[in-house]
Amino acid sequence: MSYELTIEPLGQTIEIEEGQTILDAALRAGIYLPHACCHGLCATCKVQVSDGEVEHGEASSFALMDFERDEGKCLACCATAQSDLVIEAEIEEDPDAENLPVRDFDGTVTRIESLTPTIKGVWIKLDEPMRFQAGQYVNLELPGGLGSRAFSIASAPSSDGEVELNIRIVPGGQGTTYVHERMQAGEKVRISGPYGRFFVKKSAR
Structure with missing residues (x-):
């Protein structure tokens, strides 16, 4: 309904x-x-x-x-x-906002790299390209009843359908611990996005 x-x-x-x-x-x-x-x-x-x-x-x-x-x-x-x-609702117009609809995307983890001792780079190939503005974030669904976590998109907006997430481990955090210790290349994931209005402001240049 x-x-x-x-x-x-x-x-x-x-x-x-x-x-x-x-x-x-x-x-x-x-x-x-x-x-x-x-x-x-x-x-x-x-x-x-x-x-x-x-x-x-x-x-x-x-x-x-x-x-x-x-x-x-x-x-x-x-x-x-x-x-x-x-x-x-109190809605403020933002001249730089593209107002992109949030959607769900299926994807595959293509690689995981240790960028620093506490940050993992995770690359996800999506089933179709996601339009987003630099500075926006996505929600990544995690298995095992862990729910979803919000992570900023580290890659530049492009049409190749792959997004990069830089994920810092949070001491005691179940979600980031899973990413750092258990997530593997080839894993199927689902993300939703894009979210947020902390993006590059062209009008401020």
Whole structure:
């Protein structure tokens, strides 16, 4: 089942699937909503629901207080649609943003190199090229119930379909430990992206 999600003040209406967060639906439609932690903790993605019903998911009671829920606010990174929705968000236009839709990509790890004692270079050949802006990042899905981790893209935007990730090991971190100690060339992976607005600003030159 899917619903219609209208995002104001843009006036754009997109489709949102049952169980899909407002933030994910927007990013996959090429609409940037402000966000940061993506875990319902920071309130950066707070929006106003002016029409419709949402499920708040795992939104922290500190990031989204009870009175705010009563006022119709929600956290876009956690909230899912229970009906057609109209939301109002604070969206700042960025003249340098290409507003590339987030997509899922399957890929194969082609090589892994130790760049420093604590950083591995991981090259992934994607099933099709991914358009991105220099400075953006991807989410890499890890096996064994480890979930996904965000890593910046180290390679320059190109059309050859291969991306490079430089991954620093985090002491005690299960995700980066897996990459450093167990990931091998030939491994099949899935990534989603591109994410982020920390990219090269042409207008600032």
